[in-house]
Amino acid sequence: MPTKPSIHKLRMRLAQSEALPQLTLIALFTGLLSGGFLAVFEQMLYLAGAFSQRSLIPEQIFSTVVSVESGYESLSPLIRFFAPVAGAVLLSLLIKLCPRDQRSFGIAHVIERLTLNRGWLPIRNTIIQFFGAFIALISGFSVGREGPAVHIGAGVGSYLGQILRLPANTLGVLAGCGAAAAIAALFNTPMAGVIFAMEVVMKEYTLESFIPIMASAVMASVVTQTVYGSTTAFQIPVIPLASIEELLLTVITALIIGLLAALFIRVNLFAIKKKQKRLTIPLLCAGLLMGIMGVLIPATMGVGYDTIQSLLHGETFTISFLVILLLAKLVITAVVVGLGVPGGVIGPSLMMGATTGACMTMIASQFFNISTAQITFHTVTGMIAMMAAVLQAPLAALVTVLEMTQSSEIILPAMLSIVIACLTSSQLCGQQGIFAMQFQVKGLNIRVSPMAQLLNRVGVASLMVDNRSSDVLSNPPAHSIDIQSTAHEALKMMDDYKVNQLLVIKQKAENKTKPCGVITRTSIRQLL
Structure with a gap:
């Protein structure tokens, strides 16, 4: 009992x-x-x-x-x-x-x-x-x-x-x-x-x-x-300190990644608009498109972690292959997710960023005599910059790369790459994070005011006048609210019904309710 x-x-x-x-x-x-x-x-x-x-x-x-x-x-x-x-x-x-x-x-x-x-x-x-x-x-x-x-x-x-x-x-x-x-x-x-x-x-x-x-x-x-075991998702070799030339290449790569992130978001939104509220036809289209892409470019299939691991360890690919893989991965991921396949975008975005960083390293090596010895460095900064730009989550991306590499040497170039990629995508291309843009397309407003956030952290049970401590139910309010509700929900209900107090009830078995107390507008306003 x-x-x-x-x-x-x-x-x-x-x-x-x-x-x-x-x-x-x-x-x-x-x-x-x-x-x-x-x-x-x-x-x-x-x-x-x-x-x-x-x-x-x-x-x-x-x-x-x-x-x-x-x-x-x-x-x-x-x-x-x-x-x-x-x-x-x-x-x-x-x-x-x-x-x-x-x-x-x-x-x-x-x-x-x-x-x-x-x-x-x-x-x-x-x-x-x-x-x-x-x-x-x-x-x-x-x-x-x-x-x-x-x-x-x-x-x-x-x-x-x-x-x-x-x-x-x-x-x-x-x-x-x-x-x-x-x-x-x-x-x-x-x-x-x-x-x-x-x-x-x-x-x-x-x-x-x-x-x-x-x-x-x-x-x-x-x-x-x-x-x-205690290993992280990726086995990343030791990253040496970057030179001025490497940082310059990082800036250029981050700028390109910001543009690619904006393109990725726009393609995804285009697919979402085409899908609307349908289910079967969009999913079948996603399956057909993925099947065709799988036949033409098998490396686009799956998350892409195997490609990331290969790039991190300096495995060589041709520039043309990396460019084709990057663009194909960007388009097919944005499309199949937009058409309703229940998967995420973070893993593929890491792969796209890693591919961009490695590709830029190879281009710089071929045309500007910059060594490819730092390909791991640009792969890491590239993957984390793409994640940050797609999500518009710079701090989460920075902490992720710090925990993965366990290296303080990566802090400066990672921050530089993240800032440039995020600003390019948001300010130059006008794209918010991918989830915020998805909500805009669907017509949903997910912005919450600071006052609402504060009131949502408090339940009505902590603000009500308990019926056991006072005879508050002799003349109960006409409108009621469940005891599990938040103070913000109570205030909104008061505004809707144009009242200053609500009866707090508790749901019991067989659809029966039990009055527990009364919550007033004054008690909620005292929190603000």
Whole structure:
């Protein structure tokens, strides 16, 4: 019997913005669950690749995409064509299980639900993202794992809050904890996970969010290191100090990357406009286009981590091949993601940036007698500049490269590359981050005022006058609000109904409600 009162006390405590110890404890559990689910996801991808090597299924059907992708060039053209087509058919059937208004996926979906739905992520949508990303990756689509992973992690955090019936002001934080855990688990970069969640997903830096998110990222990294070891996603050789000539080449490369990032976003928006709200035809078109591209340029298939790893270790390619690969990867990734394939853009953007950096190094070597010995340096700065420009997330990109390289020598050139690429894409080309631009095309306003952010961090339970302490229900207000709601939702409801107080109710079994107290406009205004 003591369980119910303790859970009730926890919910009431979490309705307050300063309930850090309790929220941090739940965040640790969120990180554990998110890291565990992502470990299962990656193990499924690994087993799909390992299973393909047995006699039960022809070897060419699957490829491993966990840490090192197998070469798609070794697959027959027939398999490279039909694998994405078959994947598109399966994705169409799977996504139809979702209601029409819940058929968005990835980081954009998480941001939308945090802003417009107080961090409530549907569990069915999260499950379909899990299996949809698995299908997209094993069938060779040019998409990344990071977007789906963020969605899965945020969904785990949000659903944990839902099943515990925690106040709505905690759901967004727990979703952010899951997002941070996802990035920390995938790249084994806990600091980057924290900054990414706050800069890209939640778009706020507060103590109430920072500490739980940090705890979640740490726990997810512990899970990853326990399962896979302490190495990061990419094995990066030691990067020596760059010369003035190298920094000049970095500036030119970053400028080009900014232009390419803007082009990538525009192609993606074009595909989104063409898709509209349709499902089957756009997905089949994505499968056909990916199949054709897979036949013509096999290296465009998959995330592209194998290409990044080759470039980091100085493997030589021709300039013409790198240019063709770069442009093809840019177009096909933007198109298939825009047409509804449930994958991410971060992994492919890293590959595009790495290819640009390596290509510029080879051009400079051929025409300006600059040594190719620093190809790793330009590959790293290129990949991180593209990530920053596409997401318009300079701090997350900088922290990511610092954790991956573990080198202080990269700080100056990385900052220089990030600044130029971000400014070129945003100021010269007029492009915001890809997710903000996607919301514009869909007609969604995801901007939240500072006042709304403040009120969303407080639950009505912490502001109401409890009916047990005073006879406040002798003349109850006409309009009611659920006890799990936030202060911002209460104020908005008061404005809509033109009243100054609301009855706070608690949902019980069989659609019955129980009055708990009254919240007034005055009590909310005292927070401001």
